[in-house]
Amino acid sequence: MTGRLVYVAGPSGAGKDSLLAWLKAQLAPDAPVAFARRTITRAATADGEQHDSVDMRGFLHLREAGAFGLDWAANGLCYGVRHAELPPRRGSEVVIVNGSRAYLPEAARRYPDMTVVHVTASVQTLRQRLMARGRESAEMVEARVQRALDFRMPPGLASIEIHNDRALAEAGAQLAHALQLTAFA
Known part of the structure; x- marks a missing residue:
């Protein structure tokens, strides 16, 4: 697993x-479960999901540099999940x-x-x-x-x-x- x-x-x-x-x-x-942190083209809010905020230019730069294992656009925003957040991830099943x-x-x-x-x-x-x-x-x-x-x-x-x-x-x-x-x- x-x-x-x-x-x-x-x-x-x-x-x-x-x-x-x-x-x-x-x-x-100590549960062997990790919740992948996303990079999103929106500002962080105190009551929302903890994520890395970047502007569109920064997001495109990260994507072109191959930083994301998964990335998509939805509802006017861009989302990415960096390779380090995805399996295999040490300590996480x-x-x-x-x-x-x-x-x-x-x-x-x-x-x-x-x-x-x-x-x-x-x-x-x-x-x-x-x-x-x-x-x-x-x-x-x-x-x-x-x-x-x-x-x-x-x-x-x-x-x-x-x-x-x-x-x-x-x-x-x-x-x-x-x-x-x-x-x-």
């Missing part, structure tokens, strides 16, 4: 960030990446043995969460909901599906069980 990559993807509003934060908080400090559904075929090409986790929620839940964030117009929210409805897992790619509509701890326990993670604090 050494060096297993877990690629987590799903629509905006499904609660991927919350689910991964819950899982990270539940794991024992499992490396979890918060990825993109659109980039999934390329990630699978690069890491054919990865485990895919598709986090989703009902249309009503997605719409409600996206509207509550207040970052987008109703039309933009509907476009995101429609993309969630239109998504199909790429052919030949198996995934673990986690429905995150109820209590976060319920979805988190499902994820931990599906990934066979037992090193809880």
